[in-house]
Amino acid sequence: MALLRDALVSAAAAERGRPEPIPTQPRSSAGAEQGELLWAYCVLRASDRQPHGVAGVGGAGGVEPVQAAGLVALVGRVPRAEFGAESLQRNLNDLGWLERVARAHEAVLEQALAMSTIVPMRMCTLYENADSVRRMLEREQEALTRALETLDGRREWGVKMLADPARLMESARRKSADASALEPELETRGEGGAYLLRRRLERELRELADSLAAEVAAQVHARLQDWAIDAVTRPAQNRELSGHEGEMLLNGAYLVDADRIDELRRLIGDLEVQHRELGVRIELTGPWPPYNFVPGPAATGV
């Protein structure tokens, strides 16, 4: 992550050009926070189909193509007052604003994804004008083309595995030698001794349940990884944000041939049955824009 951060910063620093304003949208010279910026959503091949009439991050303005080097960047106009460096920093810290913008970004990408192979941009990639976007396309042509080739005909799917904590504990209890040895002993102890024993037992069972969970998560991920073209795991999501029930044992993303999605569904069904004992539920989400599988340009090393 530190690597990525450094790369981001140095890449951004290298980019401090002063591009000309685009003729169609002259920028007011009255102040830095007036006028518009271009928000970049994704890149696709100029020959591919593009969505039209999509409302983007900036609302009514919609999404338009900027073409260069055989590629198209889908961009949308956004007010500088809201998306200029200072305001952006402030707005990003507002969860409501962030959600609205993140969902709008995602919505544009999903519409583009339904028609074409796309390279999704990380959110908040902003340009002064169309010329600047064109220069980016020319400069990054090789990396972008390579990414498009990697992603052709493939889709990112998210897989989350959730387990019922009570069932996990039950399984641990069944598997625990200590539990079966100690439980009868509880009867023979006095109140204090029984309490301590119970505490110890509980702790051991929890540890066992944790390792059972890790084992199952690793198994499921390994099966999916073998099967998919590429795979990554992400940290378990925060419950407050995701609202999930149970323990999130696996949060993975898998790059899958678009025509093998039925197989993926079957595989997930099988895995769910296989681990039913733990009250496991496997959630499939997608297809996602292939955020997790964009090969990074060598210079920015994602």
Add this chain to the structure above:
Amino acid sequence: MSLEERNLPTQSYGYGGLPGRPQSQESLADILERVLDKGIVIAGDIQINLLDIELLTIKLRLLIASVDRAKEMGINWWESDASLQSLGPDTGDHQGELQQENRELRERLERIERQLASGNDSAKQSDASRSSGD
């Protein structure tokens, strides 16, 4: 449970508007962990470092901070919720104190258990007497 019964959250494209957070949409967590953290990184004209955003909410702080932990795949994922809660300004000091106290009590209990288990609860210098006395 059959596959048909299972809810596959994101099969649909093209919701146009931006309503609040209906159940049928992708979860915000799913979206944020992707759009904030992933996707191709190409420098734009506006210099912003998403990793340095001081997100107000603990949830987001976690989301971003947790990227490092992703490498530790397979271990302690399920603990992230609890550990997160102790980080947040809004869950605050009270919770932190409780956890601290809980931890101390557990450690103390373990010491006592060990002594009980070894049947040696008599003369040995115990941690308890050391910490209370002197």
